[in-house]
Amino acid sequence: MHRLVPVLALICWLVSPPFPALAGDPSLATRKQAVIAQYAAIAQATYDDALAGARGLAAAIEAFLAAPSAESLQRARQAWIDARVPYLQSEAFRFYDGPIEAVEGLVNSWPIDENLIDYVDGEPDAGIVNQPRQFPVIDRALIASLNEKGGEKNITAGFHAIEFLLWGQDLNDEGPGERQFTDYVDGHGTNAERRRQYLRVASQLLVEDLERVVAEWAPDKPGNYRAHFVAMPPDEALAGILKGIGILSGAELAGERLTVAYETKEQEDEHSCFSDTTHLDIVHDVEGIENVWLGRYVRVGGEHVEGAGLRDLVAIVDPALARTLAQQVDAAVAAAAAVPAPFDRAVQGTDKAPGRIAVRRLIAALRAQSDSIARAGAALGLQLNF
Amino acid sequence: MYCRVRSTFVCLMIAACVGGMLAAAGEALSGGDGTVFDTTRNAFSLPARNLPEARRPQFFVGNSFFNQNWIAAPASVAARDGLGPLFNARSCSGCHFKDGRGQPPAAGEPMDTMLVRISVPGEGPHGGPKRHPVYGDQIQGQSIPGVRREADVFVTYEEVAGRFGDGEPFSLRRPAYRIANLGYGELDRPLLLSPRVSPAIVGLGLLEAIPAAALERSADPDDRDSDGISGRVNIVWDAVREGMAIGRFGWKAEQPTVLQQTAAAFAGDIGITTSLFPRDDRSELEPAGAAARAHAGPEASAQVLHAVALYARSLAVPAARTDGDARAVGGRELFAVARCSACHTPTARTGDYPDQPELANQTIRPFTDLLLHEMGSELADRRPSFAASGSEWRTPPLWGVGLVGKVNGHTFLLHDGRARNVSEAILWHGGEAAASRERFRTMPAQDRAALIAFVNSL
Numbered sequence: 001m002h003r004l005v006p007v008l009a010l011i012c013w014l015v016s017p018p019f020p021a022l023a024g025d026p027s028l029a030t031r032k033q034a035v036i037a038q039y040a041a042i043a044q045a046t047y048d049d050a051l052a053g054a055r056g057l058a059a060a061i062e063a064f065l066a067a068p069s070a071e072s073l074q075r076a077r078q079a080w081i082d083a084r085v086p087y088l089q090s091e092a093f094r095f096y097d098g099p100i101e102a103v104e105g106l107v108n109s110w111p112i113d114e115n116l117i118d119y120v121d122g123e124p125d126a127g128i129v130n131q132p133r134q135f136p137v138i139d140r141a142l143i144a145s146l147n148e149k150g151g152e153k154n155i156t157a158g159f160h161a162i163e164f165l166l167w168g169q170d171l172n173d174e175g176p177g178e179r180q181f182t183d184y185v186d187g188h189g190t191n192a193e194r195r196r197q198y199l200r201v202a203s204q205l206l207v208e209d210l211e212r213v214v215a216e217w218a219p220d221k222p223g224n225y226r227a228h229f230v231a232m233p234p235d236e237a238l239a240g241i242l243k244g245i246g247i248l249s250g251a252e253l254a255g256e257r258l259t260v261a262y263e264t265k266e267q268e269d270e271h272s273c274f275s276d277t278t279h280l281d282i283v284h285d286v287e288g289i290e291n292v293w294l295g296r297y298v299r300v301g302g303e304h305v306e307g308a309g310l311r312d313l314v315a316i317v318d319p320a321l322a323r324t325l326a327q328q329v330d331a332a333v334a335a336a337a338a339v340p341a342p343f344d345r346a347v348q349g350t351d352k353a354p355g356r357i358a359v360r361r362l363i364a365a366l367r368a369q370s371d372s373i374a375r376a377g378a379a380l381g382l383q384l385n386f
Numbered sequence: 387m388y389c390r391v392r393s394t395f396v397c398l399m400i401a402a403c404v405g406g407m408l409a410a411a412g413e414a415l416s417g418g419d420g421t422v423f424d425t426t427r428n429a430f431s432l433p434a435r436n437l438p439e440a441r442r443p444q445f446f447v448g449n450s451f452f453n454q455n456w457i458a459a460p461a462s463v464a465a466r467d468g469l470g471p472l473f474n475a476r477s478c479s480g481c482h483f484k485d486g487r488g489q490p491p492a493a494g495e496p497m498d499t500m501l502v503r504i505s506v507p508g509e510g511p512h513g514g515p516k517r518h519p520v521y522g523d524q525i526q527g528q529s530i531p532g533v534r535r536e537a538d539v540f541v542t543y544e545e546v547a548g549r550f551g552d553g554e555p556f557s558l559r560r561p562a563y564r565i566a567n568l569g570y571g572e573l574d575r576p577l578l579l580s581p582r583v584s585p586a587i588v589g590l591g592l593l594e595a596i597p598a599a600a601l602e603r604s605a606d607p608d609d610r611d612s613d614g615i616s617g618r619v620n621i622v623w624d625a626v627r628e629g630m631a632i633g634r635f636g637w638k639a640e641q642p643t644v645l646q647q648t649a650a651a652f653a654g655d656i657g658i659t660t661s662l663f664p665r666d667d668r669s670e671l672e673p674a675g676a677a678a679r680a681h682a683g684p685e686a687s688a689q690v691l692h693a694v695a696l697y698a699r700s701l702a703v704p705a706a707r708t709d710g711d712a713r714a715v716g717g718r719e720l721f722a723v724a725r726c727s728a729c730h731t732p733t734a735r736t737g738d739y740p741d742q743p744e745l746a747n748q749t750i751r752p753f754t755d756l757l758l759h760e761m762g763s764e765l766a767d768r769r770p771s772f773a774a775s776g777s778e779w780r781t782p783p784l785w786g787v788g789l790v791g792k793v794n795g796h797t798f799l800l801h802d803g804r805a806r807n808v809s810e811a812i813l814w815h816g817g818e819a820a821a822s823r824e825r826f827r828t829m830p831a832q833d834r835a836a837l838i839a840f841v842n843s844l
Contacts, residue, residue, distance in 0.1 A: 095424070095428060096424075097425065111454070150475070150476070151476055151477040151479050151483070152453040153454055239423075243423070247432070255442060255445070256450075259446040260446045263444075263446070264450065264465075268450075269450055367439065383423060
């Protein structure tokens, strides 16, 4: 029976297309290819910017470590915030078998147990930084090998490890963590030299990992992921594209990153808890979804990378759904912008508090968007079920 | 409309085609209506597709507590303290990393994502294993500061050579366990010891939703149908209902519900007490100093326990990927021909499940009968547990098994992770499964490859 299925499906398709105008429609097939090619172009541009951001961060960290001061620490922090802008947008390219999956755990894992890395309130000797006997040499290999060892929160590498080393614990209700630059100055901070080394290698590892992703999305490189992606059956590539933004919108953003913090009201459950920049993470994640929908990306330097987007495809197969989804994408962008900073304060209070209302609205907007993305997949004849 | 202008034959073909497509799509839907289609390292971590909006907040809160590391009390974050004093892991995800499967330790390393259950001969309360008077139900290799650890458990392997029917050699590794660095005195002999790898936790709610009557119906304790395969239900203690119930979860089906399994793992593995199990695995003969630091009430609140249990019940099963793979499709037939499917039964039907109707009344493809089977002396742990004998094991589900490599970076299988891949796992089967193993062992190489491809497509 099952061996007959493809044959029967073919016969079925030939004799009884449910949407006669669409079956084998050359313009639809062409449009699919255009959307896939443009997706690859914006993925490349986004990861290029993310890598440039990570290099800028590593350079600012080097400058800070060479001459620690309140100002140079502030510049390193700003470089971290800047690097997040393109990286968060690139999260729209996660959740299928894209190249980011190979390194994502080393790049943006959260939440983290910061006492695995360095001292925390009440535990002055905690962390790899303060355990020279157990970890005599701090290098890229060490922090990569310890990352995610023994539990999903045992994070030693990536943006949030660096964030903790730049800001420290957020023990302050109104603002971010207040780590002093003197933590990195010999004679002031305990194990300052090891802390410098940790921050340095963590930023180098981030660059290295993003270089790998950039190489996979580079154009005209036979054998890399992009070459494979644009050559695979178009529906397979589209399923990945839709799955990526659908899961990011639903299970990841609406679920793990927003609902948990909304329910527990705990800083532990906030994405960028040390720097208090979670509101920006949310804005740029949602922007990443919008980018895929529109088929455009506005580069850090201002250049527009524009072309065919998902909206053009959905408009062919289900114009009403395309209009709904367009509104929902806009609504999600607006709802994300409306979440007040800092996020850890926004989720406090009663359910009538403006911050909680804003977060609730965003969760609803992202769920609706995710559901419509799934419907768009169905309209395109794809099996998604994320 | 179309049929009027086309022949009846075409109409029949359309009907056949639609039916065929539905059947094929159905084969993929391992986890019934909640099946997801993720094949990344996140494949075991998604909520069931049909999990209603109303339960999603609790699911994600459960996820948060599943991942988080518990810390020693007292700490500033009261909702998350109470670790130990003795424990195997600081978090659920420490062993079920990405909701997936643990593995045996590397040579010379102590266990981290598996553990060893222990007991002494005889029966404990309700007919379960009898606790060791000092070390309790399991060896905890970690402890909070100021408290001695119980012990380290090391595993070594002996390679055992064999040959397939066509002469191709294979080698299996037979484990041996050594308990060293005992913190609380010598272990009495004879000691019963059962190594356990943490399994992937997808689809547990669906397994719970299979009616007890259906399990009893499929059991054949006296092999009345003379197929060489018995199949028994385990009858275990239900701490909520305070009575005996059918066991479903754990390597010997020792736990009746996901809730109880969750609470038992909190208590035994992390040292976190709950309303259901207000004591952890520590005995009176173990660290008194730490007892003073323990919480007065449950360390995990009822809300946390229920959120984590809901989380475990609601994790989606990823779809089977058989149908795109001709070799795996062939392997599906061989799986039935070799009668693997006698215990790894492909389908089951869930019944009513009022607490979570999204799990109810649907066909699922877990590839388990949830029954105990005699698996031979090589696999026997010789540690009975309730009705399960020392050589019986519960058929583990096979759904998702082919994605463990992606999620957890290894392909170790069986209760103790001794099998390095699907082929070795099959070759270890003995007892009631010996005939199936022999059919596999004597298959032509390409058939063995097809059967393995099928299992890995689940």
